[in-house]
Amino acid sequence: LGWWDRIKPAPRDPITGVTEAFLADPHPNKINLGVGAYRDDEGKPVVLQCVREAEAKIGGSEFLESISAGVSSKLVEESVKLVYGKDSNVIREGRFAGVQALSGTGACRLFAEFQNRFFPESHIYLPDPTWSNHHNIWRDAHVPQRTFRYYNRDSKGLNFQALLDDVKNAPDGSFFLLHPCAHNPTGVDPDEDQWREISHQFKVKNHFPFFDMAYQGFASGDLDIDAKAIRIFVEDGHVTGCAQSFAKNMGLYGHRVGCLSVLCSDTKQVVAIKSQLQQIARAMYSSPPVHGVLLVSTILSNPDIKSLWVREIKVMMNRIQRIRAALRDSLEKLGSPFNWEHITKQVGMFCFSGLTPNHVDQLAKEFHVYMTRDGRISLAGVTSGNLSYLANAIHQVTC
Numbered sequence: 001l002g003w004w005d006r007i008k009p010a011p012r013d014p015i016t017g018v019t020e021a022f023l024a025d026p027h028p029n030k031i032n033l034g035v036g037a038y039r040d041d042e043g044k045p046v047v048l049q050c051v052r053e054a055e056a057k058i059g060g061s062e063f064l065e066s067i068s069a070g071v072s073s074k075l076v077e078e079s080v081k082l083v084y085g086k087d088s089n090v091i092r093e094g095r096f097a098g099v100q101a102l103s104g105t106g107a108c109r110l111f112a113e114f115q116n117r118f119f120p121e122s123h124i125y126l127p128d129p130t131w132s133n134h135h136n137i138w139r140d141a142h143v144p145q146r147t148f149r150y151y152n153r154d155s156k157g158l159n160f161q162a163l164l165d166d167v168k169n170a171p172d173g174s175f176f177l178l179h180p181c182a183h184n185p186t187g188v189d190p191d192e193d194q195w196r197e198i199s200h201q202f203k204v205k206n207h208f209p210f211f212d213m214a215y216q217g218f219a220s221g222d223l224d225i226d227a228k229a230i231r232i233f234v235e236d237g238h239v240t241g242c243a244q245s246f247a248k249n250m251g252l253y254g255h256r257v258g259c260l261s262v263l264c265s266d267t268k269q270v271v272a273i274k275s276q277l278q279q280i281a282r283a284m285y286s287s288p289p290v291h292g293v294l295l296v297s298t299i300l301s302n303p304d305i306k307s308l309w310v311r312e313i314k315v316m317m318n319r320i321q322r323i324r325a326a327l328r329d330s331l332e333k334l335g336s337p338f339n340w341e342h343i344t345k346q347v348g349m350f351c352f353s354g355l356t357p358n359h360v361d362q363l364a365k366e367f368h369v370y371m372t373r374d375g376r377i378s379l380a381g382v383t384s385g386n387l388s389y390l391a392n393a394i395h396q397v398t399c
């Protein structure tokens with residue numbers, strides 16, 4: 001037997017598999033609703049103007065060495081302000097252990113390794129459903145996982161009571177992963193009162209909330225409003241963790257820029273936690289690439305460029321809002337007997353459409369429209385140009 005004969009191919013990733021099928025289809029009207037990357041109304045990827053301006057500022061300034069601690073700490077310092085608020089006690093007192101991470105995925109992975117190393121008996125509770133890669137990340141970090149109920153298939157909204165029951169029934173002191181805004185894949189977020197209640201129950205149960213914030217700004221169009229859930233938990237005195245990604249809200253997918261922050265009770269803990277996180281990162285990938293970090297820290301620390309970024313987030317989200325309204329409207333005008341209210345009620349980049357795996361297969365085969373089999377539509381893939389074709393295709397397969 002050869003060295004590799006016993007190794008079988010890994011199962012296809014449900015998200016990257018969609019893009020592969022899309023690329024292999026030669027049809028001129030094909031639509032890719034699989035990837036969660038922002039596109040403009042012509043279906044083209046966007047380089048934000050704030051990124052171009054930061055690029056012009058940093059051109060030629062980087063050294064071909066691993067990143068200096070100064071640049072890295074600027075990134076962390078500015079990133080955490082986005083999460084906890086620039087005037088928050090956490091920031092003022094420096095009560096966070098923050099490290100730069102390889103985008104949102106890397107931040108989650110670092111935290112999962114940390115959890116495994118120091119809480120080897122603990123589980124991670126993931127929402128059902130969640131971004132499929134969460135399952136892979138905690139699996140590969142050898143942390144056993146459980147799920148908690150989140151989504152109500154009938155209302156296509158939050159299953160709040162079931163969520164609370166699962167929070168109450170988990171063993172005291174459990175780790176929970178929460179999406180603070182623009183939940184992927186459902187587009188369903190708790191409202192403010194519900195977050196307060198969840199935070200209260202977490203307090204009662206002494207659970208640890210780990211926030212995976214991959215879409216700050218993409219739920220409401222406003223960075224502070226989208227951080228509200230985390231700030232409620234912090235106000236309530238929780239120790240929290242947060243993974244941040246700049247992939248979506250700065251359109252820097254390929255640069256892999258992110259941040260992991262873990263709140264602590266005092267500065268002694270900060271030193272311990274930060275050095276442990278750095279040690280884990282050191283053995284996994286040593287240090288992250290320089291260029292994206294310079295871009296993000298330049299944008300965040302320069303007031304003019306930062307306000308340009310804030311405006312550009314609004315522009316992106318306004319387009320998505322318009323598409324939501326237009327898609328719902330088109331389906332209703334076609335005389336669809338189904339209720340499509342959830343298209344405009346859900347938030348963020350995705351619509352959890354309620355289309356079944358059969359519908360999804362039929363859309364691909366007959367209409368060259370591609371999405372994940374859970375019926376998640378990435379609204380970024382919908383444009384003024386393909387909207388009526390898409391609405392018609394959805395109408396045909398559902399009626």
Ligand code: PLP
Nearest residue numbers: 103104105131184212214245247
């Ligand atoms: N977390 C969630 C919920 C996501 O949807 C994604 C991306 O799809 C990520 C994390 C990680 O994204 P990235 O590693 O590209 O920052």
